[in-house]
Amino acid sequence: MRPSLVLGALALAAAACERSTQTQPPAAAAGAPAAHYAVGPIPGGGERSERTNPFADDRGAATSGRRLFVAYNCAGCHGGHAGGGMGPSLRDDVWLYGGADGDVFASIAEGRANGMPAWGTLLPESQIWLLTTYVKSLRTPHEAQPPR
Ligand code: HEC
Known part of the structure; x- marks a missing residue:
């Protein structure tokens, strides 16, 4: 799970970079979902x-x-x-x-x-x-x- 989270964060970062070269206002990039999830305890372990x-x-x-x-x-x-x-x-x-x-x-x-x-x-x-x-x-x- 961790590695995919990291990849997700990289993808988001890359997407944010792309966006900044377009005419989109920076607010759109800021509105992207934060790559930060509250992962609770996993039941049953x-x-x-x-x-x-x-x-x-x-x-x-x-x-x-x-x-x-x-x-x-x-x-x-x-x-x-x-x-x-x-x-x-x-x-x-x-x-x-x-x-x-x-x-x-x-x-x-x-x-x-x-x-x-x-x-x-x-x-x-x-x-x-x-x-x-x-x-x-x-x-x-x-x-x-x-x-x-
Ligand atoms: C809203 C009421 C409530 C609060 C607040 C609460 N508890 Fe509980 N707690 C319960 C109930 C009801 C049970 C029994 C659950 C069951 O039988 O499934 C329980 C069960 C437990 C158990 C398991 C007991 C056993 O016999 O195995 C522990 C340990 C425990 N609580 C500790 C805490 C601690 C430490 C806190 C504070 C951080 C806390 N509780 C806050 C209601 C509460």
Whole structure:
């Protein structure tokens, strides 16, 4: 897919050059579709659960993830301390879609059928790993801001 995207970009660039030698106003070239596509996560790729969390050994990551959890209002659906709300609890020991780091990453990045939005096209991968790290820290001694 990548090579064809690059070729597409070259073709567009070439087309833009041709156009500029004609009498067309530059606006026409500017109106050409940008060769920049937001490519979201591709569903169904089974390898995702084998991804390794780059923050697994990072003590501060759960705290950063906690901050993102609040900032992106995950708490609005999963509860202030992820104990559940409209969305399921993330701090019990039940995983609907698997509790390995890669599974949690996939749940966040791709979304899940019954109302979990996909964040993969909105957030950089590093932030999804930070959120994953926070979710995985729940009920452990490393949990950031545990409930009292
Ligand atoms: C609009 C409500 C909503 C928001 C916002 C939301 N979630 Fe969810 N989430 C859900 C629902 C509902 C499910 C269960 C989906 C299902 O059963 O198919 C879910 C499932 C999950 C799961 C899988 C749980 C399991 O048991 O396997 C994880 C992990 C998760 N959410 C994390 C997050 C994180 C992190 C955020 C913020 C970036 C977030 N969610 C934001 C509603 C939400």
